[in-house]
Amino acid sequence: MDVLNAYQVALQARAHSYSPYSKFKVGAALKIRGQGQAIGGCNIENASFGATVCAERSALHAAISQFGPVVPEFLVVVTGEAKATVPCALCLQSLAEFCDDAMPIYLGNERELLLERKFGDFLPYAFRTFAVPK
Ligand code: THU
Numbered sequence: 001m002d003v004l005n006a007y008q009v010a011l012q013a014r015a016h017s018y019s020p021y022s023k024f025k026v027g028a029a030l031k032i033r034g035q036g037q038a039i040g041g042c043n044i045e046n047a048s049f050g051a052t053v054c055a056e057r058s059a060l061h062a063a064i065s066q067f068g069p070v071v072p073e074f075l076v077v078v079t080g081e082a083k084a085t086v087p088c089a090l091c092l093q094s095l096a097e098f099c100d101d102a103m104p105i106y107l108g109n110e111r112e113l114l115l116e117r118k119f120g121d122f123l124p125y126a127f128r129t130f131a132v133p134k
Contacts, residue, residue, distance in 0.1 A: 013040030
């Protein structure tokens with residue numbers, strides 16, 4: 001599974017976005033160690049706005065629900081924006097539990113991938129109570 005395949009998974013997940021309040025559709029795909037296919041996730045909003053779940057956490061939680069604690073290899077996130085948008089701090093903290101600072105994150109939109117950064121570029125000095133598995 002290369003990044004372009006995962007990008008397709010993220011686009012498919014984005015098509016399932018439930019975002020009637022913000023109209024901001026997000027798709028994510030998390031490639032995890034030991035699995036060929038990246039796991040997709042979309043944002044799922046709620047009339048009680050605080051119950052909304054972002055695409056990145058949907059993908060992470062779907063992966064863990066299927067496979068148990070996972071070792072993420074890379075993450076792809078797609079929105080409808082012309083410029084790359086960064087995963088929110090809540091999603092970064094959730095990911096920090098499982099990934100290391102070197103994990104690549106690819107950001108894009110429905111047309112293309114726009115940017116590659118490392119997890120640690122977005123959340124340096126993440127709070128972790130234990131060493132992330134290598
Ligand atoms: N959202 C994500 O899915 N990922 C992010 O990293 C930031 C925001 C969603 C949550 C909400 O449904 C919509 O985008 C607007 O905030």
